[in-house]
Amino acid sequence: MTFPLVRMRRLRKTEALRRLVAETVLDPGDFIYPMFVCPGQDVCQPIGSMPGVNRYSIDALVEECRKVADLGVPGVILFGIPEKKDALGTEGYSPNGIIARAVRAVKKALPGLIVICDVCLCEYTSHGHCGVLDKGRVHNDATLELLAKAAVTYAKAGCDIVAPSDMMDGRVIEIREGLDEAGLEETPILSYAAKYASAFYGPFREAADSAPQEGDRKGYQMDPPNFREAMREVALDVEEGADMLMVKPALPYLDVLAAVRAEYDHPLAAYQVSGEFAMIKAAGQMGWVDEERVVLESLTAIKRAGADFILTYFALDAARLLGGRA
Ligand code: PBG
Secondary structure (H helix, E strand, O other): OOOOOOOHHHHHOOHHHHHHOOOOOOOHHHEEEEEEEOOOOOOEEEOOOOOOOEEEOHHHHHHHHHHHHHOOOOEEEEEEOOOOOEOOOHHHOOOOOHHHHHHHHHHHHOOOOEEEEEEOOOOOEOOOOOOOEEOOEEOHHHHHHHHHHHHHHHHHHOOOEEEEOOOOOOHHHHHHHHHHHOOOOOOOEEEEEEEEOOHHHHHHHHHHOOOOOOOOOOOOOEOOOOOHHHHHHHHHHHHOOOOEEEEEOOHHHHHHHHHHHHHOOOOEEEEEOHHHHHHHHHHHHHOOOOHHHHHHHHHHHHHHOOOOEEEEOOHHHHHHHOOOOO
16 A cells, blocks of 8 residues: 555654654653762752763762652662772772762652662772773773772662673672672663763763863773674673663664664663763753753653663753653
């Protein structure tokens, strides 16, 4: 059957018809809100390249998390700015480090809010790399132990999910074993399975003050031209026991996202990263695009491609646009 019997426009005629046949529907429950936590009291410090996103001290973070929950957004992922950085990223895994304390405070005030902890050393190392340096290179195996320590620290503090983002080989199994040995076998791992060495992380590194002092992350994060390699990375993390998978960044890597969706039944996340956020914000502020519509369209596209949930700095804005309560 074809034209004139078939007319695709019939079902596009009204808003109600379009809603009826929409294949992908966004919901505030699809989002995880990334948040930055810093030392101090009553701090709410704007991040220049991420308008509307702030660094919060723990007390202010808890208050902001109440808004997250009130909007129907199910959870947050936390990134820490430590008091002090050192070569081994000690504050990343110390039980009194910024993240461990933040997790305890948020879970105490809002036990129902999902708290995910990013597991990586780059925010805590003086050199800004995601692991321990050995002759200027990140030493894979020496880093694993510290990542597992960080995961155990966060899980003990009460976080719901640990999410390794460092891209060391073997980190998922090392973290799984560390958690299990500590009696934390119930804590799930959300693996940043296919994470690319992307220029779209620029604003995040301002926010977390985590740009490498020397060199870049291309020795451990994936090379943007590679697709088949992403499938191998995902397969390895699945074998090592990842409970959930992530592709990052989101919009420039929808092909990878769709392929992982097609091949795996694990819950799948996508991270709409800081640079994706900043570009939409900037163009919106210039009046060059309609920010609200671009936000919802980009999130819809990420969900359509296969994400079960999306880590996005637009989580609160999008939840409001979708009719969330607060
Ligand atoms: C830590 C980490 C980064 C991001 C998430 N976890 C930075 C990086 O890898 O350089 C980036 C998130 C974003 O850009 O929004 N390794």
